[in-house]
Amino acid sequence: MRPHTFTRVRSVREAHARAGADTAFLAGGTTLVDLMKLDVMTPAHVVDINRLPLRGITLDREGLHVGALERMSDVAADRTVRRHFPVIAEALELSASPQLRNMASIGGNLLQRTRCGYFRDVSTPCNKREPGTGCSALTGVNRTHAILGTSDDCVATHPSDLAVALVALGTDVHLASARGARTVPLDGFYPLPGTTPQVENVLRPGELVTGVSVPRAAWAAHSTYLKIRDRQSYEFALASAAVALELRGDTIARARIAVGGMGTRPWRLTSVERALAGRPATEATYESAARDAADGARTLPHNAFKPALLRRTLVRALTVLQERR
């Protein structure tokens, strides 16, 4: 870890005043401190934003509003969230460990960095960490890497479970900088890596995530998150699916689907959503809708199994949801 200054701020305005190219905001610290210890992130200034008033879990006519500094564990335990947005609570509870969830914030969760082993090892080339040095994962060990949205410069998987659930639900992210506040859809928050994998989101310099808003919708209450991994707990997803269905009788009126562990960002599958709409809620429907889910996937030597795993994860998640009715 490099020597750095540490400042605690108490207002968003003060945070903006402290912002700068060499400054990192500290919330739960579960990503930042980890990567500082590995020398992957080397900010000269760390600004602790934990005292900012970016709190609250509220439900109104529009939907669910969660402050960026709410802790993962608190949101997961919230009765409103559990009742009206089960996919969010489940995605959170399947993330990390209880200790990490007690620390990590919602805003920080959306900004967590990839678990690509080459990104985390400063002795290896990595375009995301050090643009222009090359991508070690292309020829290295790439079993956990992405198959959707990749480029010749980066195949790193987006690690967040929560972001997958929130993308499925059509969530908006609220941002604030010295120039003012704005709101962007979470699905548009993460650009594809392309030739600039170091650009991971649309945040402007010094801009803070202040919260998220999840629209109220019939499908949100009938939703689930399925996470597939080698270990039963405390591991990032090899594949995951956030599925939400609005049913009319036994017919799927509308579906919202996003997957994790597959893409360089949380991956919404609108084609699968369309293939499900208007069809009976049966395993045959799920299988046929999932058939083309991995279209456009580009596999690597160690993750050629992922397209099949993606299709099967979708079928399983939809089946789980059906059994829950």
Place this chain on the structure above:
Amino acid sequence: MTTSPVGREIDRVDGRLKVTGAAQYSGDYPAPDTAYAHVVTSTIARGTIRGIDTAAALAAPGVLRVYAAEDTRLSLYPVADPYRGLAESYLPLRDTTVRFHGQAIAMVVAESVEQARDAAALVTATYDAQPPRASLADGPRVPSGPTLTGSPSQVTILAPGVESIDEALAASDVVVEAEFEQPMQHHVAMEPHAVLAVWDGDQVTVHAGAQIPSAYALVLSQRLGVLPPQVRLIGRYVGGGFGARVVLYSDAPLAAAAARELGRPVRLTLTREQMFTLTGHRSQVTQTLGLGASRDGVLNAVSHGSVAQMPAIGGFTMTPAHATSDTLYPTPNLHIDPRQVILDLPISRAMRGPNEAPGAFALETAMDELAVATGVDPVELRLRNYATATPTTGRPWSSKHLDECYRDGARRFGWSARSATPRARVDGQWLFGTGMATAVYPATRHPASVRIRLLDDDTAVVSTATSDLGTGAWTMVAVAGADALGIPLERVTPEIGDSDLPQGAPAVGSSATHSTVPLIVGAARDTIAELKRRAVTDSGSPWHGTNAEDLRYERGSLHANGRSMTFGQLLTALGSRGVDATASAPAGAPAGYAYHSFGAHFCEVRVNRLTGETRVTRFTTVADVGRVINVRAARSQIVGGVVFGIGHALLEHNPLEPDTGRLAASTLADYLVPVNADIPDIDVHLLDRPDPLLTGPIGDDGGEVGTRSLGARGLGEIGTVGSAAAVGNAVFNATGIRVRDLPITLDKLL
């Protein structure tokens, strides 16, 4: 009335210290004026360091020293035979040669641990790199050296008239031939390797976790160029060994040499990432099994070949057929051919069931395949091939109740309800299956000494420089001491984990308990004899001038002539603080026999039919380990061993990058070991049949000390041996898919 604690459920005597945090591990010992070291590691696997820039690190706050390659300030020396194998083959920071990815190339010492770490990040190196040898499949295969016991590792036994093992296999009714892959595995002990070196004049005390404290101190003395008595190793509490703390790595020599040069205590704690390359690992191994049998499953030929990684800097010679194919089943034709490939890798070391765990994975999976091929039930197949003498030596066993393990285990597990047909049991999305495998591990008695001191407060101190790796050795010493002396457990003070104590049994090869316990019995006998001698020769004693033979020792008291005194009362009367005696024994046990512990594993898994994850749902292990000293610790050991096996079966692997020689995993997020959620209740049953040939001390006449015939064998590693095969066999039964390359991850079952 005192009841012997042997064979009971005894809480750990060190349990309270550990759960309250009072137990001091190596990284916890304070020393005034300590300086902190941090190692810088190489980022290539083979080549030469062209230059190291230490200027920025030297200028960083708090930095006292930066030692780089070719530094002459660190005085380190080669280790001589016969201890060469207990150290690395090169001297750290002595030259500019890079031998593996992650080797120490510099070390920063600073006033604080943070300053050392931060300055270490400022050290940069340039290299003349060469392509590393990093592919097991591509390298030349050379025959392996001798086994752990010194016997040749290549074995060929052919029935009269048979020309070759291939001929024997070809002549068999049923033949199973298969190749098995096991990846590199790491010990990943919970406690990091941490060293504190404190010099006092020309004496150095090193705090570090060591499986063999006396050998560790001895080898370190050679590394430092001092005499053995000048080095003391203290490692009373150790957070896991598993084979990773048998030898000295570069950490202790570097810390101790820097402390000597600086004139200050130096602490060096490896990071988790560094532990993957600066300490040992288990080699990757490919095994080829050929089984030839009659139609009813009786073996006619066993061929067991292996190709294991061998680091160019030296390491553990893996011979996976050792104690598996050369031991478990009788066969008239046996061929064992272990080979190795020299690679540019970190040092390899023994790891729990070093040969037996990989060997049993291959052999016991192949036996399951033979069961499928012949239609014979897997338990019945093993009973049809039950050995009463080892196939290679013809020696009978000192004690063997493996058949009872099979039958007891099958009954406890409900094996008879099983369908031999794969995919026969489906519950919703889950396919259920069951499998079993055999466990075996050699019982080797190592040399050791034990001192017992009886004190005037009626307590006894039992001292021996063995090590408790979390296994329960503290409690074992106390239990055996209380038994031998016939006094309550609370009145026994064990002393271990310190090289200044009498040389203890190494905590390796599942041998510490059965090497130590007979000597505790012997030391008790000798100490009681010394007590009696004092009773009749010391003028302050009421029995002064009487005959020692007339004195009877029972439960902490001497009795004679209608008079009784506790040893504490007698010592008080004599004005003596205590009496002691030390018992020692060489390695070995009565000749002409084979000594092994045995067991049988039974496993149930469920595999998701859509996404392929395997989850272990039930596990039963029945083990024949001789006398059980502490039932609770013994069960814990076997449960832990089975957890290891489940990890090997389903999770653990560290891919080696063939182009760079870099290990892909360096954290516990990438190198997966099981978490609680992966482990079901593990049902362990111990037969508790004392081994009649591993009893009290040699020459013991069954006098006044303790349980007459302890007859304990080892049990530390047997839970790991065979358990991966039991999981894999259950996966086959569930899915019909035979996975021969570990770990059995979901992508192999889609």
